[in-house]
Amino acid sequence: MKSRASHLLLAMLLLTPSAQANLTIHPMRTSVGAEKAAVIRVYSQSTQPQYVQASLRRIVDPAGGGEHEVEVPASQADIALTPSKFALAGGGNRLVRVIPLHGVEHETAYRIYFEGVRAPQDGAVETPADRAQASIGVSLVWGALVNVLPANGSVRLELRGHTLRNTGTLRVGITSVADCDAAGTCVAHDVSRSLYPGASLQLPVTVDPGHTLQLRYRLTRDGYREHLERLKPLSPE
Structure with missing residues (x-):
């Protein structure tokens, strides 16, 4: 898996490298489905009240060479956050719900x-947290990965030469x-990689005729449960 996809904690220090995070979140990775919402809890690590904002971005080509993120208007997003802005008391925590809006094909x-x-x-009065943030000049941002699952997902993999393609x-x-x-x-052979629908992976081996490729993999919906599958190479296109 590419570093962007595997490293879910993002910390951006604007002025000083010695600042401490004033909030944390759990879990750092979750999923939602057609009838399954998810929750992320935000914890305050400060004694002062804070105001927290959540924002959403879609990941394009996840775990691929062209991975990048794009802003998504609320009207076009597959999920919604509630609340997306909230006050967080010093030492307190707040639950944010991640709600599926409509089904996805992949x-x-x-x-x-x-x-x-x-x-x-x-009309709001500046709080001690506002003054502290202004004086420190630091913004720490946490990112949680959320996978949106199709209602009737399927696993289909094709092997041609040393190219493995996810057609599911x-x-x-x-x-x-x-x-x-x-x-x-x-x-x-050592391979550790997320392969999203439509993506391909160049394997470090070409499976000879009469041989099979043994794959061990995990699915988002099954957590750490491991699946085993053997593939026969197909004829080159």
Whole structure:
């Protein structure tokens, strides 16, 4: 998996590298489905009240070479956050719900960012937290990865030469691959990569005729449960 996808904690220090995070979140990764919402809890690490804002971005080409994030208007997003802005008491915590809005055809990845911001200016009085943030000049941003699952997801993988392609509708988190001969002797190769629907992966081995590729992988919906599948190479297109 690419570093952007595997490192979910993002800290941006604007002026000083010695600042401490004034909030944390849990979990750092979750998923929602057609009938399954999720929750993320935001914890205050400060004795002062804070005002927190959550923002949403869609991940394009997740875990791929062209991975990047784009802002998504609320009207076009597959999920909604409630609340997206809230006050957080010193030492307190707040639950944010991640709600699926409509179904998706393929597993999709989003990242939700949480950051401390200034309180609304419509008649609000500056709080100690506002003054502290202004004096420190630091903004720490936490990012949580959220996968949106299709209602009837499927796993389909094709092997042609040393190219593995995900033709299904679910992300496949590959944990290992092995080249196995007809006698069942397998030679393992190190591969650790998330393969999203429509993506391809160049394997470190070409499976010879009569051999099979043994894949061990995990699915978002199954957590740490590991699946095992053997693939026969298809003829080159």
